[in-house]
Amino acid sequence: MKLGRLNHIGVATPDLDASIAFYRNVMGATDVTEPFVLESQQVRVCFVNTPGENGTAGTQIELLQPTSSDSAVGKWLEKNPLGGQHHICYEVPDIHAAKAWFEGLGKRVLGEPRIGAHGTLIFFVHPKDMGGQLTEIMETPKDGHH
Ligand SMILES: CC[C@H](C(=O)O)C(=O)SCCNC(=O)CCNC(=O)[C@H](O)C(C)(C)COP(=O)(O)OP(=O)(O)OC[C@H]1O[C@@H](n2cnc3c(N)ncnc32)[C@H](O)[C@@H]1OP(=O)(O)O
Ligand SMILES: [Co+2]
Numbered sequence: 001m002k003l004g005r006l007n008h009i010g011v012a013t014p015d016l017d018a019s020i021a022f023y024r025n026v027m028g029a030t031d032v033t034e035p036f037v038l039e040s041q042q043v044r045v046c047f048v049n050t051p052g053e054n055g056t057a058g059t060q061i062e063l064l065q066p067t068s069s070d071s072a073v074g075k076w077l078e079k080n081p082l083g084g085q086h087h088i089c090y091e092v093p094d095i096h097a098a099k100a101w102f103e104g105l106g107k108r109v110l111g112e113p114r115i116g117a118h119g120t121l122i123f124f125v126h127p128k129d130m131g132g133q134l135t136e137i138m139e140t141p142k143d144g145h146h
Contacts, residue, residue: 001101004091007118007138008047008060012073013083016044016065023048023061035063038117042071045117062089062117087124089136095121098137102129113139 013019016035023029031049038045044065052058064086066074076086092098095113102109108126116122120139127134 001098002093004140006059007089007091008062010062010064010087012064012077012086014077016063019063042066042068043073087134087136089138091138091140093140095139099123
């Protein structure tokens with residue numbers, strides 16, 4: 001398995017607009033995308049772009065507010081009402097080879113690879129098989145656009 005760049009850190013929040021204000025006013029973020037709803041994951045999401053180096057894209061903070069309490073993020077917020085770090089997403093060159101790799105190690109891949117918020121194929125690996133860390137694996141965007 002070839003580990004690629006850290007694409008984003010998923011951060012859950014009970015109030016997306018308050019979190020955007022926090023990243024702008026407390027963290028000095030200047031590049032925050034327009035929120036949109038991803039029905040399939042029952043989340044309203046936006047990205048805080050952090051500066052990259054030498055013209056490359058920086059790692060993003062993916063801010064996630066559930067649109068329903070009966071959702072992965074909704075359920076997680078019930079246990080973590082303030083919100084916080086929810087998952088980590090790494091890029092890989094070949095999503096299908098990566099899926100076979102984790103399954104070969106007996107780790108639970110959650111569902112089939114599907115198109116994620118960045119428009120490329122992703123899957124998640126169960127946190128209990130990953131040292132407590134919910135891990136999203138994402139195929140590196142072909143056009144290099146992140
Ligand atoms: C913008 C969209 C973007 C995309 O899809 O492109 C996203 O990133 S969407 C993000 C939301 N979607 C997901 O997280 C999908 C993957 N997650 C799941 O399938 C579930 O959340 C799952 C299976 C990890 C847990 O669901 P379950 O129904 O089993 O919930 P439980 O509360 O019973 O959890 C079981 C056990 O796991 C612990 N847990 C749950 N979530 C996390 C987490 N994010 N990080 C670490 N650990 C987590 C939970 O505490 C339970 O452990 P226990 O010791 O029993 O308390
Ligand atoms: Co994500």
